[in-house]
Amino acid sequence: MILRLAIVAMGLMFGSAYALSLEPELASLEPSAETGSDLLNKMTHSHRELNYRAIVSYQVGDQLSSYRITHTVRDGKEFESLESLDGSHQDLVYHGHDVNCVHPGPQLIRLFGGDEEQGFYRYYDLEVKGAARVAGREAINLMIRPRDVYRLGYKLSLDKETGLLLRSDIVNQQGKVLERFQYVMLNLNISADEPVVEDAKEVQHRDNKVGDAALLVSQRTWRPNWIPAGFTLAQSENNDEAGMTYTDGLAVMSVFVEPLIKAADGSPAIIEGGMRRGASVSYTVAFAEQGSFATVVGEVPMLTAKQVAKSLSWAAQ
Structure with a gap:
């Protein structure tokens, strides 16, 4: 505390002169x-x-x-x-x-x-x-x-x-x-x-190249129907259907799909909504009919994460 007060005091005394110099x-x-x-x-x-x-x-x-x-x-x-x-x-x-x-x-x-x-x-x-x-x-x-x-x-x-x-x-x-x-x-x-x-x-670091993950998209049963223009599929987290990552060169955004968690009465335990920490956001949407929920995370506006998450669709089985 004493050190902190000393720094504040010096700042008050010398701040203006320092700024001018x-x-x-x-x-x-x-x-x-x-x-x-x-x-x-x-x-x-x-x-x-x-x-x-x-x-x-x-x-x-x-x-x-x-x-x-x-x-x-x-x-x-x-x-x-x-x-x-x-x-x-x-x-x-x-x-x-x-x-x-x-x-x-x-x-x-x-x-x-x-x-x-x-x-x-x-x-x-x-x-x-x-x-x-x-x-x-x-x-x-x-x-x-x-x-x-x-x-x-x-x-x-x-x-x-x-x-x-x-x-x-x-x-x-x-x-x-x-x-x-x-x-x-x-x-x-x-x-x-x-x-x-x-x-x-x-x-551990994995070498992921732009476009490599595109080879796996056709194997997935789900996909986002809307991604902001300029974002490119950059990598797949695994060879399963867990997630996909997109980047525009600065921003990075990932889409994850997991089995739906259910409450004791059988209703979805996932509540749609978003969270923010600094520049990072996450937005979750439940797809009860698919028995899944999707989460979009990344350094993007909440609007972006929400629209991507809600755009997911599943191929007919």
Whole structure:
């Protein structure tokens, strides 16, 4: 408490002077000649190809968490650890992820990078919004605004030198920040042999390519009859009928179908409705006649999740 009061007091005393001294510094940063699509393409590579250690903060609503990230590339393989600095979260570590592995979202962004009237760029407006400083680094601000009501917006700050994403705000249609990720410290001068976290849980990664899951759609008895334009089927969670995942290059949305849970009197125990946590939403609909219920989860507006969930239909058996 004493430390917190001291920080507040210093902020009151020096806040105005600091703000005035910072403005000329930001103004002196040279504007970027790169386009929005150039910056996005650079971003999709940078975080996977650099060696770095960082402290990051992650805010959802009024909940704030902090983590230490260590990322290295050795012999074309990625190694990354994520250590929680507060709470009781378990530490995670990625081992041996091939840097050439195809990720659906970045692939969609790069796929249409040459023509901003197609694909990803048909559904978002990109605008370079000048310079900033994040984690002591010169950064370039990039605004990504959806062209329809079925997506969220993004305010990104990218490292000017490397393209690394230093800050990301996910915002709703009214511009309210739903979720924020931000680097508060970044060290790009670490060795590729930097050790990962001891006793951390290893996370398995599956290589999923855009379009692979389309081969399995015909085997399913259910499917959504409406998906927002621009979303592409990216992967299947399993080879069964559990779920399908869609992405437009930024937003990710999954559809899951499970056996219907029933109450003691035989009526459906599932109540239609949605929940939100930060930028993530879920919407559930019961299909009693099919003995199933569907849930759509993703970083999309509730309207989108609801319409997708309610559009599901089953093939005649």
